[in-house]
Amino acid sequence: METLYLMRNIRLTPQTNVELATLRTQKWEIYDSSPTVTMLIKEQSFHFREGLTFTPFANAVPCNAHCRFCSEELQQKENHQPTALNYITDYEQYFTALEQALLAVKNLHIGLSLSGLEATAEPTWLLRLLEMLEKIQPVFKFDEKVLYTNGSGLLKYPKLIPALQAIGFDRIELSRCHTDQTINQSIMYFNRNEPIWQNTHYETLIKNLQGKLFVKNSCILTKKGTQTIEDIEAYLLWAISLDIKEVVLRELSRLDDSYMPNATLKWVEENRIPIEPLLQEIAPSYSEVRAGWTYLYSTVGYYYYNEHFLYQNKLEVILETSSYTALEKANQTGAIQKMVFHSNGNLCGSWNPDTNIIANFF
Ligand code: SF4
Numbered sequence: 001m002e003t004l005y006l007m008r009n010i011r012l013t014p015q016t017n018v019e020l021a022t023l024r025t026q027k028w029e030i031y032d033s034s035p036t037v038t039m040l041i042k043e044q045s046f047h048f049r050e051g052l053t054f055t056p057f058a059n060a061v062p063c064n065a066h067c068r069f070c071s072e073e074l075q076q077k078e079n080h081q082p083t084a085l086n087y088i089t090d091y092e093q094y095f096t097a098l099e100q101a102l103l104a105v106k107n108l109h110i111g112l113s114l115s116g117l118e119a120t121a122e123p124t125w126l127l128r129l130l131e132m133l134e135k136i137q138p139v140f141k142f143d144e145k146v147l148y149t150n151g152s153g154l155l156k157y158p159k160l161i162p163a164l165q166a167i168g169f170d171r172i173e174l175s176r177c178h179t180d181q182t183i184n185q186s187i188m189y190f191n192r193n194e195p196i197w198q199n200t201h202y203e204t205l206i207k208n209l210q211g212k213l214f215v216k217n218s219c220i221l222t223k224k225g226t227q228t229i230e231d232i233e234a235y236l237l238w239a240i241s242l243d244i245k246e247v248v249l250r251e252l253s254r255l256d257d258s259y260m261p262n263a264t265l266k267w268v269e270e271n272r273i274p275i276e277p278l279l280q281e282i283a284p285s286y287s288e289v290r291a292g293w294t295y296l297y298s299t300v301g302y303y304y305y306n307e308h309f310l311y312q313n314k315l316e317v318i319l320e321t322s323s324y325t326a327l328e329k330a331n332q333t334g335a336i337q338k339m340v341f342h343s344n345g346n347l348c349g350s351w352n353p354d355t356n357i358i359a360n361f362f
Contacts, residue, residue, distance in 0.1 A: 005034075007051040007143065008111065009301040020286040023298055024279070027305035028326050034302075036335040041104050041347075042359040047335040048108055049302065054142070054339045056098055057116035057351075060088045060125035064118055065150050066189035067175075069220060069252055069271070071351075072117065073264035081354050088125065088343045095132050097361035101347045102140055104359070105339070111144035120153020123160055130163045147172045148218075150188065152196045155205045161212055171214040173248070176202065178225040179238045187225050206242045216246040221273035229281045233292075236311050248306075248318040251275045256324045275319045279307060282319075293317075302337050303327035331356075 001023070002013040010031060014020040023030070036047040063070070088094050112133075119126055133142075147164065151174050154160055164172070178184040181199045190197040196205065209215050217239050219226050226235055232249060239247050252272040259265050283289045294310040304322040311317045330337050331349070342353035345362030 006299075007109065008053075009299045011297050011299050013297040014286055017285040017287055020283070020295075020298075024276070027298075027300060027321075028323060031300045031302055031326075031330075037108060039105070039107060044359070046349075046358055048105075048339075049330075049335050049337050051109060051111070052336065052338055053111040053113040054102070054105070054341070055113045055115055056129065056341045057343065057353075058114060058119035058125070059086070059117045059343055060122035062087075062117065062121075063150075064121050064152050064191045064194050067177075067220075068187055068189070068224070068264070068267045069222070070264065071253070073262070074255070074268075075260040075262050075265075076258055076352070077260055078258070081352065086343045086353070091125065091128060093345075093362060094343065095128055097345045098129075098341055099132055099136060101341050101359075101361045102136060104347075104361075106140040109143050110339070111146065112142040113146055113148070115148040118150055118152060119147060120149050120151070120157070120160055123153060123157040126153070126160060127163055130167050133167055145169045148175070149173070150175050150190070150196065151202065151205050152190065152194045154209070155196050155201055156194075158208065161209065165212050169213055171216050171246075172209070173216050173218045174206070175218045175220070177220050177222065178231070179234050183225055187220075187222060203242060206244065210243055214246075215244055216248060217244050218248050218250060220250050220252060221275070221278075222252065222271040223273060224271055227273045229278060229290075232278070233311075236315055236317060240312065240314050244315065246316045246318070248320055249275070249278075251319075251321045254321070254323045254325065256328060258324075258328075275307075275321045279319060282309065283307070302330040 001019045004011040012023055014023055035050045037050055038045060038047050147169055149172055176184060177187045181197060185197050195201040206215060219235055221227060226232060236247060251274055252268050282293050283295050289295050292312050296308040296310055299306045303326040304320055306318050306320045309317045336349035339347060339349060340351055341347050344353050345360045346353050347358045347361060349356035349358060
């Protein structure tokens with residue numbers, strides 16, 4: 001099997017039925033800890049996984065959607081101090097601290113993963129972030145920049161599009177769970193004053209983005225929405241009609257037992273569509289692949305496994321599964337796998353603002 005070590009994951013290209021079958025069975029065991037880099041931050045030494053990403057947790061305002069599966073609604077049994085509810089209020093203090101945090105890690109190769117709540121919901125915050133990134137570019141640059149968004153603010157505040165373009169965003173991952181706007185709305189629950197909930201506005205946004213920013217569609221597979229191979233193919237044809245070149249179909253993350261059994265956890269557990277049966281329909285084996293689909297390769301990361309296909313020779317399609325147990329195992333190696341800058345000024349190796357604290361920059 002051909003194995004290629006990339007900056008953020010390992011690409012594996014099986015060439016036989018046995019190789020693909022083995023890969024599928026052993027997917028959670030393949031990813032060894034990648035090389036780490038040791039660095040001093042405020043005189044303390046830390047080990048960082050090479051190629052990790054940095055997220056300035058976007059929570060200037062509440063999100064304008066209420067996805068039934070939103071990870072911000074999951075409650076950990078211990079240490080649950082969600083950043084989501086601690087909104088960024090003092091922009092001067094926040095951006096000064098964020099700049100210092102970035103400069104403190106400037107010797108690492110890191111990618112920007114802009115997520116948290118909805119980054120486009122507060123254009124003043126996002127524009128200031130972009131301005132700051134541009135200012136520090138002579139001394140610090142991310143090697144990849146990705147925005148995860150529901151698209152709402154890109155539609156309402158079109159000036160965000162050239163600003164993202166100017167700073168060289170590599171792609172935006174645009175969430176949409178179903179081709180039917182009513183079904184999608186029953187999963188994502190956009191606020192009523194957000195026009196993006198309607199397909200006509202969503203499609204207009206995609207047309208406005210074409211040629212400016214690379215758009216990858218992200219569809220969470222759920223029992224309430226896109227779940228069968230027929231649903232998937234309808235979604236892909238819709239994406240092709242909008243000239244989208246890449247779609248990721250994500251399984252809801254497999255959670256460990258560290259979460260409270262609240263409504264979100266229950267919804268996630270009841271509505272998860274595992275990708276394995278879908279993979280069996282698309283490619284039961286390496287040599288037997290569904291009409292219209294071509295298997296390309298698989299990727300494994302520190303807590304996920306993906307299979308990449310080409311659909312109708314027009315669209316790259318990724319089926320993804322991820323596991324919080326694998327994530328926890330990676331965290332236990334002692335190396336920081338992911339950096340999150342929280343609204344309390346803490347730079348952490350965790351989505352929790354009070355655990356794995358690297359340093360506080362307020
Ligand atoms: S758009 Fe993102 S942050 Fe907002 S509710 Fe949905 S998953 Fe949560």
